Amino acid sequence: xxxxxxxxxxxxxxxxxxxxxxxxGDAEAVAAVREAERIFAQERAKGATAFRVAPGKPVERIExxxxxxxxIVMVPRVVGG
Amino acid sequence: xxxxxxxxxALGWIVIALAISPMLWLIFQPYLKGWSRSxxxxxxxxxxxxxxxxxxxxIWQGYLEVPSPTxxxxxxRVPRVKGYVQVVENGRAIMRLCLQPVESxxxxxxxxxxxxxxxxNEENYLQKANKYLCVE
Numbered sequence: 001x002x003x004x005x006x007x008x009x010x011x012x013x014x015x016x017x018x019x020x021x022x023x024x025g026d027a028e029a030v031a032a033v034r035e036a037e038r039i040f041a042q043e044r045a046k047g048a049t050a051f052r053v054a055p056g057k058p059v060e061r062i063e064x065x066x067x068x069x070x071x072i073v074m075v076p077r078v079v080g081g
Numbered sequence: 082x083x084x085x086x087x088x089x090x091a092l093g094w095i096v097i098a099l100a101i102s103p104m105l106w107l108i109f110q111p112y113l114k115g116w117s118r119s120x121x122x123x124x125x126x127x128x129x130x131x132x133x134x135x136x137x138x139x140i141w142q143g144y145l146e147v148p149s150p151t152x153x154x155x156x157x158r159v160p161r162v163k164g165y166v167q168v169v170e171n172g173r174a175i176m177r178l179c180l181q182p183v184e185s186x187x188x189x190x191x192x193x194x195x196x197x198x199x200x201x202n203e204e205n206y207l208q209k210a211n212k213y214l215c216v217e
Contacts, residue, residue, distance in 0.1 A: 007123075007184075007190045007193075008184065009185050010118070010122070011119040011123045012123065058201075061202050073197060075193075076183055077182070078194070078209055079180070079181065080179060080209055
């Protein structure tokens with residue numbers, strides 16, 4: 001299972017998908033992946049930064065949506081205060 | 082007609098209540114915030130990203146230490162609530178950093194944000210932050 005978490009004032013909005021089912025062509029799983037991809041692109045366009053996070057692995061900043069990622073966390077644009 | 086002593090007593094209690102209410106608000110505000118849905122969701126994310134030891138450090142010490150990925154003697158102290166991130170080298174605070182999201186986020190999310198940014202791209206994080214040197 002993959003999960004996209006987008007930080008916001010509401011906490012974080014989550015969207016999950018089943019990568020294995022999507023690979024077999026399951027329509028619902030494919031739609032979930034596409035929706036996650038769309039939201040990822042929308043947030044990136046707003047200036048958000050995306051990180052691939054997995055237990056025991058170094059955090060990695062990613063530029064493109066990765067449907068195989070266990071968890072992607074998106075943070076809003078930041079500025080020096 | 083209310084007798085004067087009783088009126089004065091009532092007024093006294095009102096003044097005391099008004100005086101202590103900001104203090105009570107300051108004491109209980111973090112707990113009240115913790116009950117909100119957004120704070121609970123942010124706390125879930127925090128627990129998913131941090132190790133149990135890191136969560137304990139954040140609760141008991143009030144900050145999370147994020148080791149620098151490039152400089153072994155440097156750690157970043159990210160406060161539990163919004164504030165400056167301290168840069169500590171060889172056990173000495175050398176700098177304070179200010180970096181904030183353009184959108185208001187729950188405190189726990191801000192901690193995660195700093196951790197992810199430092200670990201994924203420390204150089205970029207330092208470029209974006211405003212720096213205030215600590216002078217002794």
